[in-house]
Amino acid sequence: MAKILIVDDEKAINDLIAVNLKMVGHEYVQLYSGDQVLKTLNEMRIDLVILDVMLPGRDGFEIVQDIVKRNVPVIFLTARNTVSDKVHGLESGAEDYIVKPFEAVELIARIHVILRRNQKVANEFRLDDTIVDLEKHMVTVHGQEIEITNREFQLLDLLVQNKNIALSREKIIEQTWGFDFYGDTRTVDVHIQKLRKKLNWETRIKTVYKYGYRLEV
Amino acid sequence: MKFWQKTYLCVLIVFLVAFDLGAYGLLKKSYQLNELLDISRGLSVYGSIENSLSYILRVYTERTGSTNYETVIASFAANYYKEDILLEVYQADQLIFSNAYQFVGDRAELDGDPYESIYRKMNDELWLFIGGKMEFQDLKLVISRNSDYLQEYYITLRQYFITLSVVISLILSAALIFLLFQLTAPIRRLNKGVKAIAAGAYGRRVKVRGNDEFGELAQDFNRMADAVSNHIETIKKASEDKEIFINNLTHELKTPITAIKGYSEFLNHANYNEEDRKMAVQYIHEHIARLDVLSGKMMQLLYLKSEEVDLGPVHIENLFSYVVNMERHHLEAKQMTIRMECSADEVYGDQELLQSLFINLVENSIKASSFGGEIQMRSYHYDEGVVLEVLDYGRGIPEKDIEKITEAFYVVDRSRSKELGGIGLGLSICNQIAQLHHANIQIDSKENEYTRVSVYFTTPLQLED
Numbered sequence: 001m002a003k004i005l006i007v008d009d010e011k012a013i014n015d016l017i018a019v020n021l022k023m024v025g026h027e028y029v030q031l032y033s034g035d036q037v038l039k040t041l042n043e044m045r046i047d048l049v050i051l052d053v054m055l056p057g058r059d060g061f062e063i064v065q066d067i068v069k070r071n072v073p074v075i076f077l078t079a080r081n082t083v084s085d086k087v088h089g090l091e092s093g094a095e096d097y098i099v100k101p102f103e104a105v106e107l108i109a110r111i112h113v114i115l116r117r118n119q120k121v122a123n124e125f126r127l128d129d130t131i132v133d134l135e136k137h138m139v140t141v142h143g144q145e146i147e148i149t150n151r152e153f154q155l156l157d158l159l160v161q162n163k164n165i166a167l168s169r170e171k172i173i174e175q176t177w178g179f180d181f182y183g184d185t186r187t188v189d190v191h192i193q194k195l196r197k198k199l200n201w202e203t204r205i206k207t208v209y210k211y212g213y214r215l216e217v
Numbered sequence: 218m219k220f221w222q223k224t225y226l227c228v229l230i231v232f233l234v235a236f237d238l239g240a241y242g243l244l245k246k247s248y249q250l251n252e253l254l255d256i257s258r259g260l261s262v263y264g265s266i267e268n269s270l271s272y273i274l275r276v277y278t279e280r281t282g283s284t285n286y287e288t289v290i291a292s293f294a295a296n297y298y299k300e301d302i303l304l305e306v307y308q309a310d311q312l313i314f315s316n317a318y319q320f321v322g323d324r325a326e327l328d329g330d331p332y333e334s335i336y337r338k339m340n341d342e343l344w345l346f347i348g349g350k351m352e353f354q355d356l357k358l359v360i361s362r363n364s365d366y367l368q369e370y371y372i373t374l375r376q377y378f379i380t381l382s383v384v385i386s387l388i389l390s391a392a393l394i395f396l397l398f399q400l401t402a403p404i405r406r407l408n409k410g411v412k413a414i415a416a417g418a419y420g421r422r423v424k425v426r427g428n429d430e431f432g433e434l435a436q437d438f439n440r441m442a443d444a445v446s447n448h449i450e451t452i453k454k455a456s457e458d459k460e461i462f463i464n465n466l467t468h469e470l471k472t473p474i475t476a477i478k479g480y481s482e483f484l485n486h487a488n489y490n491e492e493d494r495k496m497a498v499q500y501i502h503e504h505i506a507r508l509d510v511l512s513g514k515m516m517q518l519l520y521l522k523s524e525e526v527d528l529g530p531v532h533i534e535n536l537f538s539y540v541v542n543m544e545r546h547h548l549e550a551k552q553m554t555i556r557m558e559c560s561a562d563e564v565y566g567d568q569e570l571l572q573s574l575f576i577n578l579v580e581n582s583i584k585a586s587s588f589g590g591e592i593q594m595r596s597y598h599y600d601e602g603v604v605l606e607v608l609d610y611g612r613g614i615p616e617k618d619i620e621k622i623t624e625a626f627y628v629v630d631r632s633r634s635k636e637l638g639g640i641g642l643g644l645s646i647c648n649q650i651a652q653l654h655h656a657n658i659q660i661d662s663k664e665n666e667y668t669r670v671s672v673y674f675t676t677p678l679q680l681e682d
Contacts, residue, residue: 012476012500016483019496023487054468079471101475104482166486208486216488 002047002115003027007037007063008077009055013100017050017077020104023164025217026111034058038066046072048115050107053078053089061092068093073114077102105162105171112161125160127217130199132156139199146198151176155191159205159215166214188212220404221397228393233386240378248371255345255364256334262302263332263347263360269293270306271353278353286356290314297360305348307357317361324348327357336364343368403431411438419446465626465641469511473504514642517573521649526567528654533596533605534559536568540575540594544583552589555579561596561603564674566654574650577643578607578670585611585668602675613664622660623648 004021008014009032021028029040035057040046049067051074053060060076067074074094078085081099089097095114098107123135131140134157139148148156154176158167167175169185177183192213196202206214270293277289286306294304294316303317307327318339326333332349348359403425410423422442425435480497483489489497537557541548548555564571575594582592586609593608614622626641644658651658651672662668 010472010476012504013472013479015496015500016476016479019483019489019493020479020487022493023489079468079475100471101478104479104487164488166488206488211486214486214488 001025001027002111003029003045004111005029005031005037005040005046005049007031007034007049007055007060008052009033010052013052013077016104017107020108020165021111024108024162025164032056034060034063037063041067041070041072047118048072048111049074050077050111051075051094053080053085061088064089064092064094073118075107075110075114077107104165105167108162108165109175127204128200130201132160134160141198141200148198152191152195152198155188156195156199159195159213163215163217166208166212168212170212172212219401221394221401224397225390225393229386229390232389233382236382236385237378240382244371244374244378247374248367251367251370252336255367256347259334259345259347259360259362259364260332262362263349263358266297266302266304266360267332267349267351267358270358271351274351274353274356287314291316301363303361305359305361306351307359309355310357313356317359318344320346324359326359403427403429403435407431407435407438410435414442419449461624462626466515469626469641470508473508473511476504477501477508511642514646518642518646518649521570521646521653524653526570526653528565528567530563531566531568531571533562533564533603536564536571536575537594537596539572540579543572543576544579547580547583551583551586553583553586553592555592555594558593558595558597561598564596564603564605566656566674570650570653574647574672575605575607577647581643581670582607582609582611582668585609585613587611599673599675602673604671604673606669606671608667608669610667613666613668614660614662615664616662619660619662623658 001024004026006014006017006021006028008017011032014030014032018028018030029044029046031037031040034055037049037051037058041049049072051060051064051067053076055063060078064074064076075096075098076089076094077098077100078089079100086097086099095117096110098110123133125132125134129142133139137148137150137153139146139153139156155172158172158175169188172188173181173183173185177187192205196205201215204216206216208214270290273289273293274286277286278284286308290304290306291314294314297304298316303315305315305317306313310327320337320339326335326346326348329347329349332347334345334347337344337346342363342365344361345364346359346361348357350356351358406425407423410421410425413421414423419442422439423435425431477500480501484494484497487493534557537559541555541557544555579592579594586592590610593606595604595606595608597604597606623644626645647670648658654674656675657673659671659673660668661671
């Protein structure tokens with residue numbers, strides 16, 4: 001998976017982002033000030049930078065352009081929530097601007113979108129005997145291609161993106177069906193059942209009691 | 218209508234009325250005098266004619282005994298006709314001779330005794346009629362003379378006055394407009410300035426000099442503008458401070474909230490291992506503690522803002538000892554010592570607030586100092602009061618930060634300060650306490666050498682001491 005640089009002076013927040021990235025299988029590097037960012041970018045291949053604005057040393061708004069120049073996408077993650085800050089952040093070349101406090105699922109979804117846009121994400125996901133080709137929307141089990149509906153594939157994609165993290169039924173509906181879905185959350189259960197059966201993932205897709213589902217890897 | 222236009226019209230109207238009334242009076246009086254002169258001249262002519270004619274008629278009657286006076290009168294009248302004096306002679310109300318225009322109507326002059334004068338207008342010309350009883354028998358004589366020159370004189374004079382009034386009005390207008398424009402210039406300048414200020418240019422001032430009412434008004438207005446702009450500045454500053462404070466507070470609140478929310482969410486949904494779980498719980502505890510400290514300090518700050526203090530004598534050595542005792546764990550942990558030097562014994566203040574103030578200062582010093590360092594607490598008399606000082610030889614404060622250091626939530630080095638548990642409210646609280654004591658906090662520091670925080674107590678109470 002991708003290698004992500006986390007720049008945040010609050011150790012707690014930095015670790016929080018790191019632990020969530022670890023869950024979904026990304027690699028990460030942690031920095032606590034703005035001064036080391038360019039050095040780190042020179043030393044290793046970084047696919048994405050999660051950047052705080054208020055940093056000791058050079059602040060986020062100062063560094064962002066140098067990072068963008070190297071064709072590395074940047075997501076701002078900051079407590080500053082004024083519109084002018086957002087506009088400034090996005091105008092300076094950042095791909096996204098997320099305001100604290102943030103939701104892990106949301107952060108991961110946005111990271112995924114950006115990585116995919118920048119073609120820095122693997123197209124293939126393998127688990128047990130199942131191979132999911134995220135680009136061709138193709139799923140094979142034991143080398144046999146199986147039939148899967150569009151909706152099921154979207155749901156599968158979401159589970160893969162957020163592997164090891166529980167998704168609530170509401171979140172699944174929001175991400176897969178969209179906000180204008182008026183059906184029962186039971187629809188989710190039905191689709192999950194179908195996926196489990198088709199992909200042979202009966203034990204992989206765990207039910208989280210009274211909450212939702214989690215793909216465990 | 219503008220003020221100068223009103224003034225201009227008023228003055229002009231008053232002038233014209235006064236001038237024209239005066240001119241009219243003058244005209245009337247002059248005409249009357251001329252008329253009197255004319256009449257008296259006419260009377261003297263009448264007298265001489267009457268005398269001469271009476272005499273001639275008497276002589277004629279005596280010589281000829283004839284009563285046919287007409288021819289005599291006619292020849293006599295002819296002489297006067299040349300002088301434009303026309304005669305009528307009546308005998309017992311019967312006209313016996315006339316070379317005059319015959320006027321029909323009431324002939325009041327015929328009843329003149331001895332004579333009567335009257336002006337009549339005939340064919341638009343003015344005639345003077347003088348009549349009366351003659352000495353001779355019962356004859357009556359009326360002379361009439363063209364007095365139109367009187368009317369011409371009147372018209373000429375009136376024309377002259379009208380012309381004069383027009384010319385003077387024009388001159389007066391020009392002079393008035395010029396003067397009024399000059400005199401009202403300060404009003405216009407005042408107006409311009411006021412408009413500019415009203416439009417938001419609070420820094421602008423009205424430029425009107427002089428000691429007249431306008432000058433005074435301008436000065437007063439400028440004074441008012443000063444006061445208003447000062448108030449606006451104060452309000453602006455206050456609201457900016459408040460905004461900064463709220464922004465900082467929001468930021469200070471957001472970090473622990475993000476951490477607590479994030480880690481609890483993580484614990485709830487993620488497929489974590491034991492190590493991750495410990496870390497998450499640890500962070501949640503830490504940030505709840507941080508919120509606790511923050512809310513405590515906030516409460517203290519808000520409480521201080523609303524409080525009035527009772528100042529009483531506080532024994533400085535006891536105060537310092539108390540602070541050292543309270544901080545002994547921190548001091549022991551870093552193997553630090555505190556040296557006290559008290560050359561002033563007492564200070565007027567609130568015991569508990571002063572304890573809080575110096576605990577904050579000493580804690581800052583402990584945080585800034587390195588292992589095994591020394592802190593000095595001193596008190597001494599200053600020319601106007603008492604100074605209490607805390608001095609350490611720790612990290613010091615960079616020069617650019619000294620000014621801002623008492624602002625709420627300001628910390629010099631965020632990441633290190635967080636490690637030390639600081640949230641940037643300590644000095645803000647100290648400052649607040651100092652203000653309640655009418656004391657001043659002065660910070661003197663050199664980076665990596667020393668920091669000296671001096672509290673200058675200069676209330677009148679300290680002076681009495």
